[in-house]
Amino acid sequence: xxxAKPSIYVKKILPILLKNRVVHFVGFGNRLSFDPIPFQLQxxxxxxxxxxxxxxxxxxxxxxxxxxxxxxxxxxxxxxxxNLLGHFAGKSVPGGNRNGSxxxxxxxxxxxIDMVAYSMCYFGGGKDEEEELEMYRQxxxxxxxxIKRTTKLPSAAFLRSEGKCPLAPEExxxxxxxxxxxxxxxxxxxxxxxxGGGRRMAAISRLYPALVTKETLLSPSELEPFRNFSSQLxxxxxxxxxxxxxxxxxxxxxxxxxxxxxxxxxxxxGDLPTLRPNKRRLASILVKNATIEWKEFETRVNKLIQQxxxxxxxxxxxSIFRHPRCPECMCRTDN
Numbered sequence: 001x002x003x004a005k006p007s008i009y010v011k012k013i014l015p016i017l018l019k020n021r022v023v024h025f026v027g028f029g030n031r032l033s034f035d036p037i038p039f040q041l042q043x044x045x046x047x048x049x050x051x052x053x054x055x056x057x058x059x060x061x062x063x064x065x066x067x068x069x070x071x072x073x074x075x076x077x078x079x080x081x082x083n084l085l086g087h088f089a090g091k092s093v094p095g096g097n098r099n100g101s102x103x104x105x106x107x108x109x110x111x112x113i114d115m116v117a118y119s120m121c122y123f124g125g126g127k128d129e130e131e132e133l134e135m136y137r138q139x140x141x142x143x144x145x146x147i148k149r150t151t152k153l154p155s156a157a158f159l160r161s162e163g164k165c166p167l168a169p170e171e172x173x174x175x176x177x178x179x180x181x182x183x184x185x186x187x188x189x190x191x192x193x194x195x196g197g198g199r200r201m202a203a204i205s206r207l208y209p210a211l212v213t214k215e216t217l218l219s220p221s222e223l224e225p226f227r228n229f230s231s232q233l234x235x236x237x238x239x240x241x242x243x244x245x246x247x248x249x250x251x252x253x254x255x256x257x258x259x260x261x262x263x264x265x266x267x268x269x270g271d272l273p274t275l276r277p278n279k280r281r282l283a284s285i286l287v288k289n290a291t292i293e294w295k296e297f298e299t300r301v302n303k304l305i306q307q308x309x310x311x312x313x314x315x316x317x318x319s320i321f322r323h324p325r326c327p328e329c330m331c332r333t334d335n
């Protein structure tokens with residue numbers, strides 16, 4: 001169904017919807033947000049995504065608590081916070097922090113074991129890493145294992161040079177430092193468990209000691225209702241990232257990061273910067289990490305980030321959820 005045209009939905013899906021009043025799409029992508037889609041249908045999808053869809057109250061309440069502890073004050077009432085937090089926006093949450101105002105950077109570190117294993121890249125962990133990731137692929141990605149066995153695939157070095165590898169935490173910290181984020185910067189890390197754990201996070205933790213996650217900001221009892229629901233935990237991360245003063249992603253192709261980017265673009269009024277590196281160009285800089293001087297590294301990374309920070313009208317055939325700036329979604333496109 002990912003590649004289906006609107007006519008297929010009218011012919012095949014609409015009768016089911018009319019009969020059962022609900023349709024569950026399994027493994028469904030967001031291709032309907034691409035072109036060609038009639039103007040009014042695209043506009044309806046935009047209104048649904050950015051206005052009608054709301055988190056349930058328990059997520060809104062805990063999300064408000066998370067944002068209050070990050071900012072040091074209750075979330076300001078704004079269109080963004082109203083959409084994310086509902087009536088909990090602008091309302092003091094028990095256990096919140098009122099000790100002054102602070103800004104924070106949210107970073108989505110997409111470096112979980114599934115991402116690392118699927119990438120077929122090498123991250124310096126030697127034979128132990130290779131065996132662990134191969135075992136994970138055999139269990140979780142058997143089709144990929146079969147392709148690897150029967151087909152000559154690109155080398156790990158080639159994949160890295162093409163920007164096909166997930167950005168490791170130690171690479172992400174170089175990017176953040178080059179952009180100019182200082183040691184005192186408060187950083188919220190979004191995402192599931194990082195592959196390699198504390199060893200992988202050591203560099204970023206040392207350079208940015210004011211580093212927090214939902215697990216460190218919320219008590220075990222506050223997190224307990226969400227423990228066995230990965231999508232609800234991701235919703236808390238989404239609220240924290242969308243509400244951040246700046247948001248940086250390490251994988252521009254991530255669905256999570258794309259949705260955060262779209263929300264910040266739609267509601268931000270140009271005041272909610274999103275840092276989205278071009279991974280291929282960044283890889284060409286990082287590969288020279290051992291020989292390049294820091295000043296040149298800073299200059300090249302900043303130039304790369306400045307180019308990707310520019311906000312343009314939605315390109316043809318791009319997701320409206322990631323690029324809402326278009327006549328079908330945002331009424332004005334000149335801000």
